[in-house]
Amino acid sequence: MRFQDRQHAGRLLAARLAELRATERWDDPIVLALPRGGVPVAAEVARALDAPLDVLVVRKIGAPGEPEVGIGAIAGDDPPLFDRRALTILDITPDQLASDVARERTELHRRERLYRNSRPAPDLRGRTVVLVDDGLATGVTAHAALRRVRAEGPARLILAVPVCDARAGEEFRGDTDEFVCLQPHRYLHAVGVWYEDFRQVSDREVIDILGHQHAVS
Incomplete structure (x- = not known):
């Protein structure tokens, strides 16, 4: 269905x-x-x-050249969580994705501010x-x-x-x-x-x- x-x-x-x-x-x-x-x-x-x-708000970290293919993600200020199997297959390291993580972290915080409109995060x-x-x-x-x-x-x-x-x-x-x-x-x-x-x-x-x-x- x-x-x-x-x-x-x-x-x-x-x-x-x-x-x-x-x-x-x-x-x-x-x-x-x-x-x-x-x-x-x-x-x-x-x-x-x-x-x-x-x-x-969670942001996906996409594969190089294929941003829609998620190989990692971030939430809040937590360290990124990567699909280790995908990293191995693509032969890339977390350090090589540092700029992508930084960019997505900026977008994550922008969306948090936008969506909550100054409301605090819930306990x-x-x-x-x-x-x-x-x-x-x-x-x-x-x-x-x-x-x-x-x-x-x-x-x-x-x-x-x-x-x-x-x-x-x-x-x-x-x-x-x-x-x-x-x-x-x-x-x-x-x-x-x-x-x-x-x-x-x-x-x-x-x-x-x-x-x-x-x-x-």
Whole structure:
């Protein structure tokens, strides 16, 4: 089944998470979206769970000459997390990617300031954190995001996506307390294939969604 758009995927994901919540104890839940594509999905989840919505900005480090191929990622001021197997195959070292990391770190902080509009980052200690994206292919950005959230000391950490590569998804079983994927697929090469409408989400859309969620919370 293909999702109509990110909102449709978010509503279906929210229904699955609501079922999960009914069987478990969730302490002071909060939904964190990976922008930009994860924000419309997460907004539906936050609305259904009656939980606050915020963002966790993560930036992908692309392969030289192929920026869309993620071989690493950064979150916050954490050191970069690299796919060591990819580095070996490409015969490059982390030092050779230092300028790329610096550039993406600058963009990461720009987006944090833009999206939060002076709001402080949420305190995650002792809370149930539901980390949401619009899909999971290689998983390198999700790994960086999970590492960042785990360092904040949440009581429970849940990664939730509408669609994922089944092989990548299995890697997260040990990094999360719960991994929820509506549609795991073998050899998922592109998340957008599973959406009828997968248009790019703009900064303006992210700001508007977050502003609306904070206004009604």
